[in-house]
Amino acid sequence: MKRMHLRSRTLGVAIFSTFCVGSALAEEHPSELRQALNACSTVKDPAERLACFDKLAVGAAVAVAPRTPVATVAPAAPVATAAPVAAASPAAQARAPESPEDFGLSGVQKAPRREQIQAITAEVVVMGHGANGRVQLGLSNGQSWELEDAADALLAVGNPVTIRRASLGSFLMTTPKKVTHRVRRVK
Numbered sequence: 001m002k003r004m005h006l007r008s009r010t011l012g013v014a015i016f017s018t019f020c021v022g023s024a025l026a027e028e029h030p031s032e033l034r035q036a037l038n039a040c041s042t043v044k045d046p047a048e049r050l051a052c053f054d055k056l057a058v059g060a061a062v063a064v065a066p067r068t069p070v071a072t073v074a075p076a077a078p079v080a081t082a083a084p085v086a087a088a089s090p091a092a093q094a095r096a097p098e099s100p101e102d103f104g105l106s107g108v109q110k111a112p113r114r115e116q117i118q119a120i121t122a123e124v125v126v127m128g129h130g131a132n133g134r135v136q137l138g139l140s141n142g143q144s145w146e147l148e149d150a151a152d153a154l155l156a157v158g159n160p161v162t163i164r165r166a167s168l169g170s171f172l173m174t175t176p177k178k179v180t181h182r183v184r185r186v187k
Contacts, residue, residue, distance in 0.1 A: 119164035124157050136186060137161070144187040145173065152179055 040052035102110055126138030135147040137155075145163065154177050155161075163173045163183060173183045 116165070119162055121160055121162045124155065124159050124161060127155070127157055130186070137183075143185060145171075145183045146186050147173070148182045148184055152181060154179065 036056050040049060040056055043049040043052050120141065120143075122139035122141045122143070124137050125140050128136050128138075130136045130146055135151045135155075137145050137147070139145065139161070152175060155175050159176050161173050161175055163171050166172045166182070171183050171185070173181045175181070
């Protein structure tokens with residue numbers, strides 16, 4: 001959820017920046033900007049269309065940047081030449097599938113996955129309460145975990161517990177009496 005919020009906020013900032021840069025550029029070059037925007041909007045492939053708008057935004061940002069000596073800034077391509085995209089953009093080519101098995105997978109899905117430990121077993125060496133009033137456990141492996149639900153009256157120091165992965169990145173702890181608690185790692 002936090003990642004989605006960050007993506008939404010980043011996208012909002014990008015759209016706002018493009019609007020501001022485009023508005024400033026439109027004051028200096030209104031016809032070229034309209035032509036470039038129209039050319040980008042007619043591109044059928046979504047990845048190529050996005051690359052076209054990205055090129056336009058980069059060109060617009062350079063065009064409205066404060067003037068500095070030519071020796072420190074690379075010359076910018078005119079805005080009108082940034083619009084036509086005949087071949088696939090370098091970004092679209094980099095995302096091309098490498099094999100039929102990879103077709104449709106995102107970069108994260110293609111990345112080699114590390115083998116994840118599915119469960120650990122350790123002994124409870126310390127029990128206490130955190131600042132939020134929840135039960136916290138110190139385990140023999142040095143980890144600290146917190147029970148997210150009600151305390152377990154049968155759980156005691158010296159009991160072996162098993163913590164395993166559950167859905168959506170959560171964890172479940174099973175006690176010797178086969179009671180299961182949702183837990184989160186504190187340390």
